[in-house]
Amino acid sequence: MRNREPGDELLAAALRQSNDCPPLEDLERLLDEGAPTDLKRHVDGCSHCQTELQILRSFTSNEVAQHEKTAVDAIVARLKARSSTIPTERRPPAESRQPRWKRIFEVRWFSPAVATLAIALVVVAATIELRRGRQPSVDTGTAGLEVLRSSSIAILSPIGDLREKPTEIRWEAAPSASRYQVRIMEVDRAELWSADTTSARIDLPPSVETLIVPSKTLLIQVAAFDASGQKIAESETVRFRLLQKVYTH
Amino acid sequence: MFREPPQNVLGLCRSTTIGLMEVLSDEELVDRYRVTVGPQQERFLNVLFERHRTRVAAWCYRMTGDVDAGTDLAQEVFLKAFQNLESFRGQSKFTTWLYSIARNHCMDALKTRAAAPFLAGESALERVEDIRAGELLSAMERREAEETVRQLMRETLDEIEIQVMTLHYVHELPLDAVTRTLNLTNTSGAKAYVVSARRKLARAFNQWKEREERRKAGGHAESRTR
Numbered sequence: 001m002r003n004r005e006p007g008d009e010l011l012a013a014a015l016r017q018s019n020d021c022p023p024l025e026d027l028e029r030l031l032d033e034g035a036p037t038d039l040k041r042h043v044d045g046c047s048h049c050q051t052e053l054q055i056l057r058s059f060t061s062n063e064v065a066q067h068e069k070t071a072v073d074a075i076v077a078r079l080k081a082r083s084s085t086i087p088t089e090r091r092p093p094a095e096s097r098q099p100r101w102k103r104i105f106e107v108r109w110f111s112p113a114v115a116t117l118a119i120a121l122v123v124v125a126a127t128i129e130l131r132r133g134r135q136p137s138v139d140t141g142t143a144g145l146e147v148l149r150s151s152s153i154a155i156l157s158p159i160g161d162l163r164e165k166p167t168e169i170r171w172e173a174a175p176s177a178s179r180y181q182v183r184i185m186e187v188d189r190a191e192l193w194s195a196d197t198t199s200a201r202i203d204l205p206p207s208v209e210t211l212i213v214p215s216k217t218l219l220i221q222v223a224a225f226d227a228s229g230q231k232i233a234e235s236e237t238v239r240f241r242l243l244q245k246v247y248t249h
Numbered sequence: 250m251f252r253e254p255p256q257n258v259l260g261l262c263r264s265t266t267i268g269l270m271e272v273l274s275d276e277e278l279v280d281r282y283r284v285t286v287g288p289q290q291e292r293f294l295n296v297l298f299e300r301h302r303t304r305v306a307a308w309c310y311r312m313t314g315d316v317d318a319g320t321d322l323a324q325e326v327f328l329k330a331f332q333n334l335e336s337f338r339g340q341s342k343f344t345t346w347l348y349s350i351a352r353n354h355c356m357d358a359l360k361t362r363a364a365a366p367f368l369a370g371e372s373a374l375e376r377v378e379d380i381r382a383g384e385l386l387s388a389m390e391r392r393e394a395e396e397t398v399r400q401l402m403r404e405t406l407d408e409i410e411i412q413v414m415t416l417h418y419v420h421e422l423p424l425d426a427v428t429r430t431l432n433l434t435n436t437s438g439a440k441a442y443v444v445s446a447r448r449k450l451a452r453a454f455n456q457w458k459e460r461e462e463r464r465k466a467g468g469h470a471e472s473r474t475r
Contacts, residue, residue, distance in 0.1 A: 010395065012419050014396075015419045055430060060344050062303055075319045076303055
């Protein structure tokens with residue numbers, strides 16, 4: 001194996017990205033119609049960008065050639081096996097503090113002995129946790145009440161960081177719901193306000209608006225009930241926060 | 250701000266068995282992931298994983314040519330993406346963002362795993378005296394030399410040769426990875442394109458040199474007659 005020679009270096013320099021080359025987020029516009037003319041003109045004359053575009057296109061197209069299909073299918077199958085332990089139920093508190101992305105590829109060794117050991121560890125962890133006196137984490141309160149995907153309600157607004165104080169809460173209507181219960185909570189799920197309504201929206205009363213102060217995160221949850229009073233659907237617990245105003249003058 | 254799904258889509262979800270998750274775009278799924286609290290966050294990751302696992306698996310296989318190594322890399326790509334999901338700002342499509350993670354991660358991994366990744370697999374590559382960098386660099390400034398080489402490549406190389414050369418010499422991908430990434434089906438794969446490109450460049454360089462010598466000679470003759 002040899003190192004780069006001066007000729008290789010010169011080739012690489014001539015093929016390398018220049019200052020005029022657009023970033024990937026601009027280049028991706030060429031995959032769709034309507035890319036700006038000056039962008040097209042640059043790419044037409046730039047071998048580096050043409051190559052970048054070609055490999056981006058091959059990635060986004062999601063096409064697998066016949067000769068590589070067996071290998072790709074095998075990788076997908078292994079990935080699925082590694083991700084098949086994605087939990088669909090609420091886990092014990094000590095485990096649920098782990099970032100969720102890490103759990104995607106966890107391997108579950110579920111023998112009775114391991115299960116016993118795991119329970120013992122959870123008890124120890126929970127004890128240590130209590131002794132440390134940490135701030136309570138956000139408790140979604142869905143233990144044993146996991147609502148099926150098909151019967152969940154999507155909260156439409158307010159969600160995330162907001163520039164303006166919200167005046168209402170809106171959500172996707174649930175079929176056969178005759179009543180909704182709306183709750184606003186602190187991040188530790190202490191209830192601040194609750195109300196019932198028959199429509200898929202509710203105005204926030206002035207008393208609630210005063211609770212919405214800049215930088216304070218609040219949670220919302222909506223539950224739907226049928227005519228018999230049975231809970232038929234529930235939303236995810238979503239958070240929102242009023243952004244702090246920044247004055248530049 | 251959260252993008253609301255169109256009302257007709259919500260209507261479709263309600264009237265059929267299609268779940269809301271399936272009709273949300275990748276970017277909307279990430280938005281939902283950000284604002285959701287609790288274990289339901291995982292549902293959004295699951296949908297993203299299901300949508301993109303084949304393209305990530307294919308990319309990682311093309312980089313490594315090996316199912317074991319490809320699986321490990323694909324897993325690392327997803328973990329990296331999910332770990333950094335908060336940094337996705339929607340300035341590009343989610344697929345493009347994921348691509349940049351997959352590309353950088355795999356290329357870094359190839360460099361780390363090979364002691365000298367550059368030209369790995371090129372030991373048998375025929376060495377071609379092409380642009381003779383020493384001659385060029387002694388005759389002109391480096392930037393001018395680069396522009397000259399760029400010009401020669403534009404004039405002589407075809408699209409696939411340029412792509413092979415860029416992936417191999419700029420991104421330092423081994424030739425077999427270039428072959429798989431560009432789906433080259435000829436017997437020798439990327440190696441044949443590199444050899445062909447360098448031969449073309451060698452011819453083009455000789456012609457360019459002759460032109461330059463004639464030009465200089467013409468310039469001297471003209472100055473003598475004055």
